[in-house]
Amino acid sequence: MVRTALSPPKRFGQGPSPYALFVPAATVVAASLLAALPIVSTSGWFPDFGYLALISWRLLRADPWPAWWAAPLGLVNDLFTGYPIGFSIALWSATMLVLDLIDRRTMWRDYWIEWMVATLLIAIDEWLHWRVARLAGADLPFSMMLPPLLISICAFPLSAWLVSRVDRWRLGRR
Amino acid sequence: MATARPGWSRRAQYGLFFSLLGVIAGIILGLILLAVSLVAPKTFDGLRGGALDITGPIAGALHEVTATAQGLATGADDYWDAARQNGELKRERRAMLERMVEAKAIFQENLQLKAALQLRQQTRDAVAVGRIVGSSFNSPRRFAILSAGSSDGIREGMPVRSPDGLVGRIIDVGALASRVLLVSDRTSIVPARLLRNGIPVIAQGRGDGTVEVRPLEVGRNPFRPGDLIISSGTGGLYPPLVPVARVVKLKDDGGIALPLADPATTSFAIVEPPYEPAVVAAENQPASTTAP
Numbered sequence: 001m002v003r004t005a006l007s008p009p010k011r012f013g014q015g016p017s018p019y020a021l022f023v024p025a026a027t028v029v030a031a032s033l034l035a036a037l038p039i040v041s042t043s044g045w046f047p048d049f050g051y052l053a054l055i056s057w058r059l060l061r062a063d064p065w066p067a068w069w070a071a072p073l074g075l076v077n078d079l080f081t082g083y084p085i086g087f088s089i090a091l092w093s094a095t096m097l098v099l100d101l102i103d104r105r106t107m108w109r110d111y112w113i114e115w116m117v118a119t120l121l122i123a124i125d126e127w128l129h130w131r132v133a134r135l136a137g138a139d140l141p142f143s144m145m146l147p148p149l150l151i152s153i154c155a156f157p158l159s160a161w162l163v164s165r166v167d168r169w170r171l172g173r174r
Numbered sequence: 175m176a177t178a179r180p181g182w183s184r185r186a187q188y189g190l191f192f193s194l195l196g197v198i199a200g201i202i203l204g205l206i207l208l209a210v211s212l213v214a215p216k217t218f219d220g221l222r223g224g225a226l227d228i229t230g231p232i233a234g235a236l237h238e239v240t241a242t243a244q245g246l247a248t249g250a251d252d253y254w255d256a257a258r259q260n261g262e263l264k265r266e267r268r269a270m271l272e273r274m275v276e277a278k279a280i281f282q283e284n285l286q287l288k289a290a291l292q293l294r295q296q297t298r299d300a301v302a303v304g305r306i307v308g309s310s311f312n313s314p315r316r317f318a319i320l321s322a323g324s325s326d327g328i329r330e331g332m333p334v335r336s337p338d339g340l341v342g343r344i345i346d347v348g349a350l351a352s353r354v355l356l357v358s359d360r361t362s363i364v365p366a367r368l369l370r371n372g373i374p375v376i377a378q379g380r381g382d383g384t385v386e387v388r389p390l391e392v393g394r395n396p397f398r399p400g401d402l403i404i405s406s407g408t409g410g411l412y413p414p415l416v417p418v419a420r421v422v423k424l425k426d427d428g429g430i431a432l433p434l435a436d437p438a439t440t441s442f443a444i445v446e447p448p449y450e451p452a453v454v455a456a457e458n459q460p461a462s463t464t465a466p
Contacts, residue, residue, distance in 0.1 A: 033229070033232070034311075035229065035308070035310075035311055036228075036229035036230075036232040036233045036236070036308060037233065037236060037308065037311075038233050038234075038236040038237035038239075038240055038307050038308055039308070039309070039311070040306055040308065040309040040318060040437045040438040041309050041310070041311055041438075042309075042316070042356075042358065042382075042383030042436070042437065042438055043382050043383050044309075044310060044311065044312060044313050044314065044315075044316065044381070044382070045312075046311035046312050047311075047312055048311075048312040049311070049312075066193055066196070067193045067194070067196060067197045068193055068196030068197055068199070068200055070197065070200055071196075071197075071199075071200030071203060071204065074200075074204060079221065079222065079224075079225035080225060080228075080229055081310065081311070081312075081313070082222075082310055082313070082315075082317050082346075082353060083313065084208055084211040084212060084215075085207050085208070085210075085211045085218045085221065085222070086203075086204045086205065086206065086207025086208030086209070086210070086211055087204070087208050088204070089200060089203060089204030089207060089208075090200075090201050090203075090204025090205045090207075090208055091204070092200075092204075093197050093198075093200030093201040093204060094201050096197050097194075097197050097198070097201070129312070129313060129314060130314055132208070132212070133313070133314040133315055133360070133381075135212050136212055136215075136315075136361070137360070137361045138314055138315055138359065138360030138361050138381060139360060140314050140360055140380070140381045144314060144380075144381055144382060145314065148312055152312070
């Protein structure tokens, strides 16, 4: 990044976009809004788009948004996706906290470690979904959750790539 | 919060500390709200209805676009294949005419029998007709979004059906859209019976688009692959004689069935008043319907 800053600007008018501070949160809300797509899924194997966007941003940068924004973003996700209200608020705030702790502990980072961390977080997310559904009276075997879990894990690299493209765009680097 | 200590700036250190407090407050708040929404599911009805009013129309508009695109594609396909389809339709029409004459005779006989029994035919008007425009994507729960809401007269708990069969019942209502608990959701239990011999059964969702059917009386497994399950009207919520599912696989103590009304291809969904509102209201007094 230092190198990018030192290199002479190739073109004029290429600074960060004026709303650069709010772009990450806006993309998470947009990902939550994917729940309004006119697709009727009878099996529920789609990934948790909002959560994928959240951890993609947080793994890419330490400060995509002030940490406490996770709670209102989670509320938006709960409202649009129909999860029990409070589920994403608690989970997303806890995710911000856990990733901060992980940031302190890890010596180095590469794609594989990020994918593993994301896998762990997605697995926790799916397990909690299953657990909360059980509490709400939908008593199902956990094997039901394996296909969406695998699909979410495979979808993470795609979401991380999309997020990194948006990040480059918002900071005016091409 | 990325580093333990951002430097000597007091302001930056306090900023980090307060953001940590903010996150912890977020977690606690989320857990409290989650507990409330699990214990008392009706608490956030207004909020959820409002959110439905935002997503419902978006999904509805996008649904129109995809439906039009699909319509164009299948329309072009039909032209391509017109001659063969024409022959097939003529054959089908001849067969249907024969069946219709039979049906008319049965209808007449039915009228006479009913007159003899002095059965009062209950006329049931649809409350509203809507389209199924979306669904829950990532969740063990099975919900769908219906493009009609309280402004059309829809209330919570009303049964939803399509021309093919039973779809589910309303659980969240917004002004413009509502959320339907599909029959394939785990918490949905439909009192039903076998069409073949009238044995009372129970159809409970399995969360993956299929339903589990079990006989009410323990004993020999009454199901055969291909059996049709129809609602029995017991409990007063769902109207009787609505097709529910078709058995596709047998298990030790029951079977697995596919709902006849596939929400993915259902074009119209009809919302009806509860079959016997008095019974439902009386049952709702001690416990809520969402957590049976």
